[in-house]
Amino acid sequence: MESKVSRRQFLRLAGGAAGAVALAACAAPVAPSGSGEEAMSQEKIVIRYAGLDGMGARVEAFMLPWVEDNGYELERGAFGQQELTDKIMQSVATDTYLADIFQFPSNARADVIGAGALQEIPTEVLEAIDFDDVLPGIVNTLSWEGKIYALPYDGDIHYYSFRKDLFANEDINSRFKDAYGYDLSPDTGAVTWDQWRNICEFFTGWDWNENGDDDDFGAACMTKRGDTLWWGFNSRATAYAKHPDDDSYFIDLDTGEARLNNPGFVRALTEWVEEMQNWAPPGGTNFTYGDSLNAMNGGRVAQTYNWDAVTSATSPETSVIQGLQGYNILPGSHEVFNSKSGEWDYFDIPSHAPFHAFGGWVIAVSAQVDELAYDAVWGFVTHLTKPESGLAFVTDLTGASPYRFSQMDAVEEFATGPLQLGEEVAMDYLNAARETLDHPNAVTDQAFGGWVQYRDALELGVSKALANELPPQDALDEVAAAFNEISERMGGLQHQAELYARTLGK
């Protein structure tokens, strides 16, 4: 006999089955059965780590033996750079769990630490990793109101890099001297931004790389909005706009008023627009940081400034200038704008104001750390950030830069280790890092609350000037107005000035 199920009967059956499944799902879990070993393995402590995809993979490879030796498990969340920052910021803002340990950009510290999202680093951990060995410029990026909330991993700063071989070439140097009246220095490269401009102009438009193509230019910088323009522009501006006698840079520490449209910033932008439009490769006003690195490593520009200047330049797959590059602190200036007096001050010895661009990725433990994994998590971060581990990271092809005094002395490891820099380049690189991170007039990156909005406002204005949509002064007037408006929305100018002081360790 043929049996038929009507549509209504079918729906009732499906509804009943769904209800039964839902009830089963809601029922109390059944206690684990089987051997004690199985039960143990089910309770294995899991350490959850969220970080950048590339860097996180290296952390995982490095930490896995330690994790396995201790009988733990590691779950790694891998994200792109912007995605990771967004995830962290959103988990902080909505007070939701992301991971036990996360890697985060240090200039989000006001947003992250200020929201109470991190555990304070215990004294035992600080002692175990020899925290006193960390350079002051990096300590500042790990701290909030005098307490340490994060551990160092990467001393991200901008290095000035230049073609040592070209600057040492006698023929090139004599032509340069004829044109500008002084010698190119293969030891230091450009010491001031005026020299940088001369070098930009001189190396544009003739075949110094001898490949027969019209592809030789003075410099390449990160200029693309939404990429790394913020750091590209600020590294160019600090020497003019950060006075040694004044702690303020982005906003006035007393009033909270934006300083972005003062003559120091305007001069920097005016010159930068000219350089990127005339002396950079085609498309130079819209370069990502990768584009600018590629132009340098591809042997098409004579100088640049960037973060990971070493790793990519050493690889034969990505560079034609292995061993030919010199490093130094960012150029300085004889004239610095004094916001207090409203005048330009002249310095016989160029004033430098190296920009701690980005300030580096740091490692932190979430306030919502899984209680079961508490000890394992602190063991993990201690092992990851202790001096021996740190040295292994910064001397390998990880993209991480040095951040400890002891690392600055490890010339041998940088010269002959995986980076294979050779002694001269290693010395240049480490001296530049030490001088930048330990400089009394260094500029700490913007880290007071709402940094993403400030960053977007500045990038919009500067990119308008780079695209000739607005003259530099008008573009920066817009930026300053936007800064003040953002400050008002973030709690008021005074409130933001107080946060700014805290990010400077005041």
Add this chain to the structure above:
Amino acid sequence: MATEPRIFSTKRSRFEIRDNLWKWIFLLPAVAIILILLAIPVLWTLYAAFTDLHLYRIGDFETQFVGLANFEKLLSNRSFWRTVRNTVVFMLGVVPAQLIIGLTVALALNNITRGQKLFRTWFLMPLMVSPVVVSFIVGRMLFQEDIGPINDILRNMGFEGVPWLTSPTWAMVALMAIDVWQWSSFMILMLLAALKGVPPDLHEAARVDGANQLQGFWRITVPLIMPITMTALLIRIIDAFKVVEIIMVLTGGGPGQATESVTLAIYRTGVKGGDLAFGSSQAYFLLLVLMIFGGAYLVMTRRAMGKD
């Protein structure tokens, strides 16, 4: 006076009531999901648009009701209006181009007798690729000004390289080219389906009556494919208003603000910047514009097709 016999009883039987109850029980999960996933976020966004809610404000701040302040700021915000202008320019550039290309290709495909399936699949391939991938491969690599293949070919032919990503005009052209390349396929698909629905008998009858091919196209084909064409256009217009991925990957909204769309501005303000209040007011502006436009478009379309 005679009364008409009652054919249908207005009194609902117990069976009907029980039947309706079951309907409601089975509808309830769907209604609940829609409420959770749609209505609550929409209402919450509306609430946010009237406050000073900010995700990343540090300190003890209470969220305040600010009335229409966010909308007033929106109206006076030059940057926002620039994004509106960019979005309209983008939409006006891509949608007509996609319609023309889509119709041309669909007509050609409809008339060929051999290899139709192969070509149909071929033309649909761009639609299957993620916009982010398209932007990166087609956009970032082909339009790279310095060493990209398009400029390389131009230079080898003796022309100047085109500033694809650093000139406001060319950057918009590059974005339009990518969008047209990808979404013309959608138009081809829709219009080919519409053309397949035109009965061949009508054309044969028209030919018998002395109509030429052009007259047949205008008098028979166009009116018959019009409903699907108008629907496809509406979908593409709304999509063009919401464009964001290709801009993020290719230009980041630059140079300057020349290619920043409304949706990208909303994302930057609300999601990345954490200013949910102002971001929500921008989102509601876009929603309102699209609703008014969509409603007016549908009314006008129905009138034009004589259905009102």
